Amino acid sequence: MKKFAVFGNPVAHSLSPTIHQMFAEQCDVAISYDKLCPPLEDFAGSLEHFFEDPHAVGCNVTMPFKGEAAKLATRLDHAAQLAGAVNTLHRQNSSMRSEDSRSEVSLNGYNTDGVGLVADLKNQAVALADQRVLLIGAGGAARGVIHPLLNAGLKTLIITNRTMAKAENIASQAGDSRVVALDKPGLAECRPDIIVNTTSASLGGELPDLNNISFTQCQLAYDMVYQAEPTVFMKQALELGAQNAADGLGMLVEQAAAAFTIWTSMQPQTRPVIEALRQQLRR
Template sequence: MKKFAVFGNPIEQSLSPTIHQMFAQQCDEAISYEKILAPEGGFIAKARSFLSQPDAVGCNVTMPFKLDAFNMAVVDDQAAKDAKAVNTLMKVSNGSNETNAKNNIKGFNTDGIGLVNDLLNNHIELKNKRVLLIGAGGAARGVISPLIEASIAQLTIANRTKEKAQQVADETGHSNIEVVALEDVSNVRPHIIINSTAASLDGELPCAMSLSLLEECDVVYDMVYKNSPTVFMREARSQGVPKSLDGLGMLVEQAAAAFTIWTSKQPDTNAVVTKLRELIENS
């Protein structure tokens, strides 16, 4: 039986075991998938110990250990390099050679491809579109390259500290990225607005939602999800934006990308999103 896990602190709230067991059932894979609470400062040792098991194939990594995962793995994935964060680890040998431990593990960041795939699944056209990305933290960094690779026309990063947004843009090396201070977003005319901040979890808007900002906006996307539409989604819809989406589909799609890395099999994500939506709305 193939062994997988998700590491985090906290970790009890993670839906990853539920998601991956659904994938495994679809794809006729016998797996175990556990939640592992790692102490701060103790993630690398725990992850290496887990991956050293003969049946261990890989693991997912959530906050606050994505940078640690990046540092412990060989990383060729551009999204992970942009973010300096890894959410998926895969063992490429038996993982037991401590002197060469890093070469035994590959690291990936599947958040960005998860976002892009969820947008495409919801019939959102990305090619030649102007995208506003709110926030410049790890969640934002991980989606930049996949968005650019989806042939968008322009990416604008808005952040409370404009200098941080500029640093993120510079580090990616992409030419078609602009940056603005958060208070200046009304000057942007995006087709798609993506909120990568956690503002909605506190019931707050990530930016001022002016009519000028939303004038040409077709869809807003909130990376977080709740059991009802977030305040960001509700405000956009109230001002006439045709479509609003939360991050549940992104959660499932990033997990599916990890599952494919580990097994070379592609699960049906739509069925899993539907089931999770039911579970969350009834919780």
């Protein structure tokens, strides 16, 4: 049986085992998928122990280990390189280390967050080609979605953040003239079509800094956080003129689907999983 896991600390709240078991049932694949909570100082040791099992194929990585996972990976995809963070590891063929005759695991590292976001934006019936997208926040969540959004054909990708140096750094590293960082005065003249809150503010019932951000032409306000009820950001965006609002539950499922495909080469259906999880959250 193929083995998978999600590494995080804390990790008890993770929906990943439920999601991947649903995918496996769809695809008629037998898997085991565990939640692993290594000590903060021993992620590397726990990861090595997991992959000592020859049946271990891959794993997901969540906070606070995404950055360390990027350093431990043998190869990184483009999104993971820019983000400096990995949420999916896939075991490749092992080589033998002559000094102790043990196999050395080679791990490919991916960041599937951006692919998940783009897929869920499309689920919301939002066109991305030639659109102006504003990202609020300049942390790892923003970094991980830059290139998948650009690959979707955006006209402009705008980044704003309380600390503008961080937004400017991401824009410069993106290597694409469509990516710009805007401060508060610059935002006053901006009319984005899609606004994405990449911060975790909603988890604490708080709003990111929305000063000078216009929602009057916003087709969709998207919060990467998900909750049983609409988040505070979603509610505020609608009050400020956004046509529609959505949370990040679909992104969670879509990024998991991308990981599942990396591991198994199978493409599960995401809509029934999103609907089932939404029902569970509302109970």
